[in-house]
Amino acid sequence: MNSDTPSKGFSGSSIEDAGDKEGTGGAVRDRLAEDVSSLRAEMAKMHETFSKFVSETGEHAARTARSVGQAVASQVGSTASGLANTGAEVASSATEQLKTFATELEGVARKNPLGALAGALAVGIVIGLIVRGRG
Numbered sequence: 001m002n003s004d005t006p007s008k009g010f011s012g013s014s015i016e017d018a019g020d021k022e023g024t025g026g027a028v029r030d031r032l033a034e035d036v037s038s039l040r041a042e043m044a045k046m047h048e049t050f051s052k053f054v055s056e057t058g059e060h061a062a063r064t065a066r067s068v069g070q071a072v073a074s075q076v077g078s079t080a081s082g083l084a085n086t087g088a089e090v091a092s093s094a095t096e097q098l099k100t101f102a103t104e105l106e107g108v109a110r111k112n113p114l115g116a117l118a119g120a121l122a123v124g125i126v127i128g129l130i131v132r133g134r135g
């Protein structure tokens with residue numbers, strides 16, 4: 001045998017190496033194609049899961065915002081109602097105090113009519129001076 005011509009059966013022969021490489025390359029390509037399709041399927045599942053998550057998160061945020069809005073509106077309503085009641089109580093109290101003061105002034109004027117006239121004259125003069133000073 002000549003050393004220049006490789007024969008079939010010996011390892012390292014170019015014919016066997018080419019056949020092995022084609023078989024191995026095809027298997028690698030097939031495995032790579034399967035891996036790529038598997039990755040595509042997993043990415044599709046991840047996309048679907050992420051979409052569901054975003055949707056549910058948005059719905060939860062909307063429900064939370066609605067409940068917070070309702071709670072704030074309720075609190076504002078009760079506060080406004082409380083302020084209205086307080087305002088009514090203050091007005092009622094002021095009215096009662098004014099009536100009491102007027103009753104006392106009337107009683108003083110009945111007991112001392114001359115003093116009441118002098119007081120009214122003094123108040124009139126003060127009001128006249130104030131108005132005159134402005135004009």
